[in-house]
Amino acid sequence: MLYRESGQYKTNYADDQAIFPLKQDRWLMAIALVVAFVVIPLTSSEYMLQAVIIPFLIFALAAIGLNLLAGYCGQISLGTGGFMAVGAYAAYKLATSFPDLNMIVVFLLSGVVAAFVGIMFGIPSLRIKGFYLAVATLAAQFFLQWLFNKVAWFYNYNPSGTITAPPREMFGFMITGPAATAEARYMITLVVVVVLALVAKNLTRGHIGRSWMAIRDMDIAAEIIGIRPLHAKLSAFAISSFYCGVAGALFVFTWLGSVETEAFAITVSFQVLFMVIIGGLGSILGSFIGAAFITAVPILLTNAPQFFGFNMPIDLQKHFEVMIFGVLIIFFVIVEPHGLARLWQIAKEKLRLWPFPY
Amino acid sequence: MEVLNAIFVLPFVDMFSEPIFFAEVVVGGLLTGVMYSLVALGFVLIFKASGVFNFAQGAMVLFAALTLVGLMEKGVPVWLALIIAAGVMVIVAVIIEKLVLRPLVNQPDIILFMATIGITFFLEGFGETVWGSDIHRLDVGIPDAPFEIGGMLLNEFDIWAAAIGAAMVGGLALFFRYTVIGRALRAVADDHQAALSVGIPLKTIWIVVWSVAGFVGLVAGIMWGTKSGVQFSLSLIALKALPVLILGGFTSIPGAIVGGLIIGVGEKVAEIYWGPLIGGAIENWFAYMLALVFLLFRPQGLFGEKIIERV
Numbered sequence: 313m314l315y316r317e318s319g320q321y322k323t324n325y326a327d328d329q330a331i332f333p334l335k336q337d338r339w340l341m342a343i344a345l346v347v348a349f350v351v352i353p354l355t356s357s358e359y360m361l362q363a364v365i366i367p368f369l370i371f372a373l374a375a376i377g378l379n380l381l382a383g384y385c386g387q388i389s390l391g392t393g394g395f396m397a398v399g400a401y402a403a404y405k406l407a408t409s410f411p412d413l414n415m416i417v418v419f420l421l422s423g424v425v426a427a428f429v430g431i432m433f434g435i436p437s438l439r440i441k442g443f444y445l446a447v448a449t450l451a452a453q454f455f456l457q458w459l460f461n462k463v464a465w466f467y468n469y470n471p472s473g474t475i476t477a478p479p480r481e482m483f484g485f486m487i488t489g490p491a492a493t494a495e496a497r498y499m500i501t502l503v504v505v506v507v508l509a510l511v512a513k514n515l516t517r518g519h520i521g522r523s524w525m526a527i528r529d530m531d532i533a534a535e536i537i538g539i540r541p542l543h544a545k546l547s548a549f550a551i552s553s554f555y556c557g558v559a560g561a562l563f564v565f566t567w568l569g570s571v572e573t574e575a576f577a578i579t580v581s582f583q584v585l586f587m588v589i590i591g592g593l594g595s596i597l598g599s600f601i602g603a604a605f606i607t608a609v610p611i612l613l614t615n616a617p618q619f620f621g622f623n624m625p626i627d628l629q630k631h632f633e634v635m636i637f638g639v640l641i642i643f644f645v646i647v648e649p650h651g652l653a654r655l656w657q658i659a660k661e662k663l664r665l666w667p668f669p670y
Numbered sequence: 671m672e673v674l675n676a677i678f679v680l681p682f683v684d685m686f687s688e689p690i691f692f693a694e695v696v697v698g699g700l701l702t703g704v705m706y707s708l709v710a711l712g713f714v715l716i717f718k719a720s721g722v723f724n725f726a727q728g729a730m731v732l733f734a735a736l737t738l739v740g741l742m743e744k745g746v747p748v749w750l751a752l753i754i755a756a757g758v759m760v761i762v763a764v765i766i767e768k769l770v771l772r773p774l775v776n777q778p779d780i781i782l783f784m785a786t787i788g789i790t791f792f793l794e795g796f797g798e799t800v801w802g803s804d805i806h807r808l809d810v811g812i813p814d815a816p817f818e819i820g821g822m823l824l825n826e827f828d829i830w831a832a833a834i835g836a837a838m839v840g841g842l843a844l845f846f847r848y849t850v851i852g853r854a855l856r857a858v859a860d861d862h863q864a865a866l867s868v869g870i871p872l873k874t875i876w877i878v879v880w881s882v883a884g885f886v887g888l889v890a891g892i893m894w895g896t897k898s899g900v901q902f903s904l905s906l907i908a909l910k911a912l913p914v915l916i917l918g919g920f921t922s923i924p925g926a927i928v929g930g931l932i933i934g935v936g937e938k939v940a941e942i943y944w945g946p947l948i949g950g951a952i953e954n955w956f957a958y959m960l961a962l963v964f965l966l967f968r969p970q971g972l973f974g975e976k977i978i979e980r981v
Contacts, residue, residue, distance in 0.1 A: 388780060440965055442779065443723045443920070447912045448965055451958035458955050578909070582787065589784045631799040638791025645788065646773045649781045 315663035331513060348502055353495045361494040362567075364611060369498075369505045370562045372603035375587040376512050376596060377555025382585075383594035384516055385548035386528030387437050387445055391452035392556050392584045394433075397576035398426040398456060399557025400564045401466045404475040407488075407565075408468060415480050415487060419504060419561045426557020427550040429456070434549025438542060441531075453578055461573045476570040488565045497566040504562060508555060513596050515551065524548050525594075556584075590644050592651025601652045609640065681943035694824075695938050701828040703934020704835040705897070708890035709911040710918065710926040711838070712883040717920050718859040719879040720771070723779065725786040728908020729793040730884055734759055735891030735900045739808045740801035752888075759884025760877075762793075767877050794905055803902060808895035831893045838889060839927055842882075846923075851878055859921070913961035922973035929972065933957045 315336050322328045332338045356365060378392050402422035406413060433452040437445050460466050467475050479489025486492040487500045515521050523544045526534035535541055564571050583606060591602020613633045648654055685692045709731060716724040737758050741751040770785050816825055846852040857865040858875050866872055894904055914933050918925025941953045 382780075436962060436965055443783070444916060444965060447916050447958075448962050450909065450912060451955065451962040454955035454958050458952070586784075586787075589780070593780075627803060628799060631795045631803070633795070634791050635795030635799060638788045638793075638795060641788035641791065642770055642785050645781055645785045646770070649774075649777050 315660065315666075317664075329517075331510075331517070345506070348506070349499075353498060356498075358494045361498050364607060366494070366498055366501055366567050368603055368607045369501045370559050370567055371584065371587060371607055372600045373505050373508060373562065374556050374559035374584045375591065375599035375603045376509060377552045377559060378584050379588045379591075379593065379596065379599045380512060380516070380524070380555065381548050381552035382588055383592075383598075384521060384528060385524035385545065385552075387434075387441065387545060387548060388443070389449040389549075389552070390446050390578070390581050390585065391433060391449035391456075393576040393578060393580035394453040394456035395426050395430055395553040395556035396560030396563060396580065397460055397573060398429045398553070399423060399560030400571065400576065401460050401475065402426065402557065403561035403565060404477070405466065405468075407478055407480065411478070411480075415482055415500070415565070416504070419558050419565070422561040423554040423558040426560070427554040430549045430553025430556075431546050434546050434553075437545050437549065450578075453581055457573050457576060460576075474570050474572050475564060477565040488569075490569065492566075501562050501566045504558065508558065509596060509600075512555070516596065520544075520547060520551075528594075586641060590641070590651060592653030595651065595653035597656065598651045598653030601656070605652065609637065613637070677944070677947065684943060695942050696935055697824065698828075699935035699938030700931055701825075701832055701934070702938065703931035704832045704927075705890070705893055705930075706907070706910055706914050706933055707927045707930025708835055708838070708886065708893060709907055710914040710930055711842070711923065712886040712890065713911060713915055714918075714921065714923055714926045715842075715879055715883045715886065719855050720858075720876055721779065721862075722771070722782045722786065723920075724883070725783060725908065726789040726793060727883065727887060727911065728905040729790040729797075730759070730762070730887040731891045731894065731907065732900075732902070732905040733762070733793045733797040734884060734888035735808065735895040735904060736797040736801045736806070738888065738892065739806040739895060739900045742808075743806065755888055756885055759888055760881045763877050763880030763884055766880055767873065771876060772873075790905065794902070798902070806895075806900040808892065808900050827896065831897075834889065834893070835927075838886065839923065842886075842923060851875075855879060910957060913957040916961040917964055917972060919973045925973035933960065936960055 315334075317334055320333075320335055322333070327333070332341055352361075352365065374392060374396060377395075378389060382388050399422045402425035403418050406418045406421055407415070410418075429452075433449060436448045440448065461473070464470075464473075467473055470476075477488040479486060479491055481487060482500070485496045487496050516524075523534070523539045524547075526537065526539050527541060527544045527548075531541055534544070560576065563575070568575065587602035587606045588599060589602070590605055591600070592598025610633060613636055614629070617629060644652070709727060712727040712730065713724060716722055716727070734755055738751050738755040741754055742748065746754070766789060770789060771782075774782055774785055818824070846856060854865070854870045854875055855878070857868070857870055858872065862872065865875075891900070891904065894907060898904075910933075911930075914926060914929040916929075917932055918927070918929030937953050937956050940956050945952045
């Protein structure tokens with residue numbers, strides 16, 4: 313009743329190919345954007361922004377990156393953390409070497425650097441696939457982490473070995489560095505994430521995305537209908553790494569402010585993989601849902617015992633958290649192997665008939 | 671010129687000028703390799719029989735070792751603790767089969783892989799909830815004294831580890847070759863449907879395989895635990911077993927052994943002779959790079975079946 317296409321006529325091709333062909337979807341999207349751009353910065357506390365919302369956005373971006381590769385092109389990668397590190401260190405080097413460069417340009421360029429590294433580590437994908445490829449991408453993860461730890465040039469010979477986001481401003485506001493307010497950092501992250509998510513959505517609807525999906529579904533058939541696996545796979549690696557790289561740059565510049573290589577350890581790669589799988593392989597919306605789930609659950613688990621009045625030692629609680637997290641992953645994988653995005657799809661089908669089912 | 675000299679000449683000069691030290695490095699690498707092989711074995715067993723890429727093998731090693739050491743600290747004698755720990759691993763196998771694998775039959779591999787990551791988290795959290803997260807010392811009575819052969823300083827424990835590893839591989843090979851269950855396992859590994867149609871119970875086979883992988887994990891846990899203490903980082907050696915698998919092939923038991931030895935030796939030699947040139951600590955990634963380069967030339971591994979389609 314509330315959510316159906318009847319009465320919405322499409323009179324030209326542009327309408328037919330719109331990202332959100334339904335009026336209701338457009339309304340929902342508009343409301344979501346208003347909430348994100350106006351309501352959240354006005355109402356959220358500093359803690360909320362810093363601990364929940366900014367990491368959610370950054371991880372959503374990384375999850376979109378991995379989803380383009382794993383969900384759309386079918387190449388599993390465990391090197392996400394490594395590619396994020398490339399983006400972070402590239403952004404640091406760029407921002408410190410060219411202090412006058414616009415920060416948006418810095419973020420995008422660091423994504424480009426990550427894309428090149430991604431292509432290099434994507435070359436094995438031309439010969440292997442599945443778990444062999446997953447293990448091969450672990451090489452990227454460990455090698456890159458080691459590289460950024462060992463070569464002092466990457467952190468400007470800083471004795472502590474950390475990289476710190478230099479203070480930079482844009483439109484008269486500080487957006488990075490210690491003086492930047494959480495709101496300013498949130499806004500810049502949001503703009504980057506929204507624009508890149510839109511680009512990703514369009515990529516997957518177009519020629520490139522379709523060639524990726526063809527490769528994912530059956531590589532030999534794809535080759536026969538004229539898709540070049542070399543181009544499709546390497547472009548998937550490049551664009552995926554670009555997204556991960558930008559996410560890594562934001563990770564340092566608008567979230568933590570100062571990190572070591574440990575921040576991009578293998579656990580980050582797994583976290584992003586969880587987001588993609590729990591959210592839904594091959595769905596941009598799923599990347600956001602998955603990122604929201606994986607960032608929110610640990611926080612809820614940490615706060616739940618106090619909320620219910622239990623008091624337990626910190627270490628015991630930490631172990632419980634890990635346990636429950638594991639159970640939740642198994643649960644979701646069993647109940648909905650296609651991810652939470654699939655639940656939304658089912659809900660939409662139901663809403664078409666609601667409240668008068670046949 | 672000097673760079674090339676440092677990379678291609680000097681390390682070899684070092685090797686030949688001090689052959690005893692070189693031999694020590696190689697033997698040390700071989701012995702570490704045996705330990706990697708033990709972990710990789712568990713992976714291979716499960717991958718062969720159920721096609722599941724069991725990421726939880728490392729967590730199973732940790733969990734088995736924690737159970738054993740926890741029982742021993744409660745005053746249970748070693749032999750009894752071993753039996754109980756083995757029994758616990760069987761229970762874990764049954765639970766995993768019932769609650770995780772059964773509902774996920776016919777799902778894509780990546781989904782099963784995710785589920786095993788979930789198992790990893792659960793086992794790590796559960797083990798540490800029950801037995802605490804301190805580093806436990808494990809001593810099951812394997813002698814551990816240094817001795818000298820031909821100028822090489824060796825550790826008695828390492829020899830024992832190698833011997834036990836060899837015995838396990840031999841035992842598993844015999845088990846697979848000559849017992850009814852072993853034959854059924856091979857049948858399942860070859861073709862699930864064909865195995866089902868000749869009346870091999872898939873459920874039981876999966877429980878057996880996961881239990882055997884649990885026993886292998888227990889042995890690996892004892893070895894690693896005795897060497898470096900039973901602690902959380904034990905579950906991370908699973909990651910080290912992955913390049914071993916690539917080198918040896920996912921489906922080959924001898925491959926796991928040979929792969930482990932190659933990785934063990936390669937890692938140690940590279941670290942000692944080439945490591946200082948590029949800043950050291952290359953042990954962390956050398957194995958993966960070796961596996962990566964290897965993959966480009968022989969994607970199915972040393973002994974693996976040629977199942978990978980050319981893309």
